[in-house]
Amino acid sequence: MGRITAPFGPQHPVLPEPLHLNITYEDEKVVGLSPAIGYVHRGLEKTAEKKEYPENVFLVERVCGICSFMHAMTYCMGIEELMGIEIPPRAQYLRVFYSEISRLHSHLLWLGLFADAFGFENLFMQYWAAREKILDLMELTGGQRVILSSCAIGGIRRDLNAEQIDTAQGVLMQTEEELKRINPVMLNAYTVKQRTVGKGMLSREDALLYGAVGPMLRASGVAQDLRQTGYAAYRELGFAPVVETDGDSYARALVRVRETCQSIELARKALERLPEGEAAVKVKGNPDGETMQRVEQPRGELLYYIKGNGSKNLERLRIRTPTFANIPSLLKMLPGCEMADVPVIVLSIDPCISCTER
Amino acid sequence: MAKMISTVMSNLTHCPKTRLYPLEERQLPPGTRGQIEFDMTKCIFCSLCAKRCPADAITVDRKGKTLVFNPFRCIICESCLEGCPKDAISLFSHWRAPVTALYEQKYQPEPGQAGD
Numbered sequence: 234m235g236r237i238t239a240p241f242g243p244q245h246p247v248l249p250e251p252l253h254l255n256i257t258y259e260d261e262k263v264v265g266l267s268p269a270i271g272y273v274h275r276g277l278e279k280t281a282e283k284k285e286y287p288e289n290v291f292l293v294e295r296v297c298g299i300c301s302f303m304h305a306m307t308y309c310m311g312i313e314e315l316m317g318i319e320i321p322p323r324a325q326y327l328r329v330f331y332s333e334i335s336r337l338h339s340h341l342l343w344l345g346l347f348a349d350a351f352g353f354e355n356l357f358m359q360y361w362a363a364r365e366k367i368l369d370l371m372e373l374t375g376g377q378r379v380i381l382s383s384c385a386i387g388g389i390r391r392d393l394n395a396e397q398i399d400t401a402q403g404v405l406m407q408t409e410e411e412l413k414r415i416n417p418v419m420l421n422a423y424t425v426k427q428r429t430v431g432k433g434m435l436s437r438e439d440a441l442l443y444g445a446v447g448p449m450l451r452a453s454g455v456a457q458d459l460r461q462t463g464y465a466a467y468r469e470l471g472f473a474p475v476v477e478t479d480g481d482s483y484a485r486a487l488v489r490v491r492e493t494c495q496s497i498e499l500a501r502k503a504l505e506r507l508p509e510g511e512a513a514v515k516v517k518g519n520p521d522g523e524t525m526q527r528v529e530q531p532r533g534e535l536l537y538y539i540k541g542n543g544s545k546n547l548e549r550l551r552i553r554t555p556t557f558a559n560i561p562s563l564l565k566m567l568p569g570c571e572m573a574d575v576p577v578i579v580l581s582i583d584p585c586i587s588c589t590e591r
Numbered sequence: 592m593a594k595m596i597s598t599v600m601s602n603l604t605h606c607p608k609t610r611l612y613p614l615e616e617r618q619l620p621p622g623t624r625g626q627i628e629f630d631m632t633k634c635i636f637c638s639l640c641a642k643r644c645p646a647d648a649i650t651v652d653r654k655g656k657t658l659v660f661n662p663f664r665c666i667i668c669e670s671c672l673e674g675c676p677k678d679a680i681s682l683f684s685h686w687r688a689p690v691t692a693l694y695e696q697k698y699q700p701e702p703g704q705a706g707d
C-alpha cells in the first residue's frame with residue numbers, strides 16, 4: 234500500500250498555535266511522524282539578559298499568556314532564593330490563590346477547545362462562558378484579564394481587601410455549581426466517548442520513558458505533581474494529585490475536569506485561611522549565584538534556571554515549558570491511529586507552542 | 592444530552608452573553624489597569640519613571656522639560672506609578688473606545704508646576 238506524507242499545521246483549524254507535524258499515512262492510518270517547532274521564537278531568554286532583573290518579571294509573564302502568573306511566580310521564587318528573601322505568609326497564600334484561578338481558567342479554556350476539536354460547539358461555548366467569569370475575577374483582583382502582573386519579587390503587588398475576597402468566594406462557588414452542570418456532559422456524552430475513549434494511548438511506562446509531564450503523566454497513572462513539593466502555601470493547604478490510569482484522551486480530559494474542581498477548592502481554602510499582615514517585603518541588592526525552580530503549571534512542570542552575577546542584569550535565564558516535554562509523547566500516541574483522530578489526540582496534550590519557543 | 596436541554600431553554604430566554612463591541616461600553620471594576628495618566632502640575636521631570644519602565648514607553652527630556660508617553664508601548668504594569676517620587680502618575684480605569692491610528696502623548700510643564 235502506498236504511503237503519503239502530509240503536514241499537520243503550522244496552520245490548522247483545530248490548533249491555533251503553530252505546531253508542525255509531518256505525518257506519514259498508510260491509507261487512513263498514521264504510521265510515522267516528525268514534529269517540528271520554530272515558527273514563533275521571540276528570543277525572550279536573550280532579552281531577559283539585557284533587561285534589569287525586576288523588569289524581567291513583566292517579560293517572563295509574556296512567555297505564555299495563559300499561565301502568565303505562574304511564569305512570574307517561578308521567576309520571583311528563583312530571584313528570592315538567590316537574594317535570600319523571605320516572603321510574608323500572606324503573599325504565599327495569595328500566590329496559591331492566583332495560581333489556582335490561572336489553572337482554572339487554563340483548564341476551562343482547554344476543555345472548551347477540546348470539545349470544539351471533535352465538533353461539540355455547544356459544550357465549547359458553555360465552558361468558555363464559565364471561563365469568562367474567572368477572567369472577570371482576575372480583572373477584579375489582579376487588574377487585568379490575562380496578564381495579571383500581580384506577582385513581584387518579595388511578594389504580591391495586589392493585595393486583596395475583604396470585599397474582593399467575598400466576591401472571589403462567590404464567583405468560585407458559582408463556577409463550581411456551573412461546572413457540576415457542564416462536566417457530566419463532557420464525561421458521559423456518547424459522542425464525546427466515541428471520539429476519546431481508547432484514542433491516543435500512552436502507557437505508564439511510555440509516559441515515563443518519553444518524559445511526559447503534568448496531566449499527561451497523571452492520566453497515565455503516575456502520581457506526580459510538583460505542588461506536592463509544597464512551594465508557596467501548598468504544604469499548609471494540603472494537596473494530593475489527581476490520578477487516572479487509562480492513559481487515553483478521555484483520561485486526560487477526566488484529569489483536567491477533576492483538577493478544575495480541585496483548583497476551586499484550593500483557591501477557596503487559600504482565601505479562607507489567608508493570614509493577616511503585609512503582602513510584600515522591600516527588596517534591596519542584586520541576585521548572585523545560580524538556582525533552579527520548578528512549578529506545576531496547568532500543562533505540567535515548568536523549569537527555570539537563573540544565574541545572576543551580582544549586577545542588575547542576569548547572566549543567564551533558561552526556561553523549559555511543559556509542552557516541550559510533552560511533544561515527544563506524540564511519537565508514541567499517534568502511530569496506529571486514524572487520520573480523523575489526529576487533531577483530538579494532538580489537542581489532548583494541551584499544546585502551547587508560543588511558550589515552548591519563548 | 593437531556594441535561595443540556597435546560598441550558599438550551601435558558602439560552603433561548605436570555606439575552607446574549609456577548610457585548611456589542613465597540614458600541615456598548617463595558618463597566619470595569621475599580622483598579623483595572625486601563626491606562627496611565629500624568630499630572631503635569633506635580634511632575635518634576637526627574638525621569639525616574641522612564642528608567643523603571645520595562646517597555647521603554649516613556650521618554651523624559653530633563654533639560655527641555657518634556658515627557659513623551661507612548662500608550663501603545665505601555666504594558667500598564669504600574670512600575671512607573673510605584674516609582675514616581677511626586678505621585679504624578681495615576682491609573683485611569685475607565686473604558687476607552689478603540690482608536691484607528693497610533694499616537695504619542697506629549698506632556699509639557701503647566702503654569703504653577705513644582706519643577707518650573
Ligand code: SF4
Pocket residue numbers: 629633634635636637638639640641651674675676677678679680
Ligand atoms: S512623572 Fe514622576 S517619575 Fe516621571 S519624571 Fe515626573 S516626577 Fe519623575
Ligand code: SF4
Pocket residue numbers: 627640643644645646647648649664665666667668669670671672
Ligand atoms: S505602566 Fe509600565 S509600561 Fe506603562 S509607562 Fe508605566 S512603567 Fe512603562
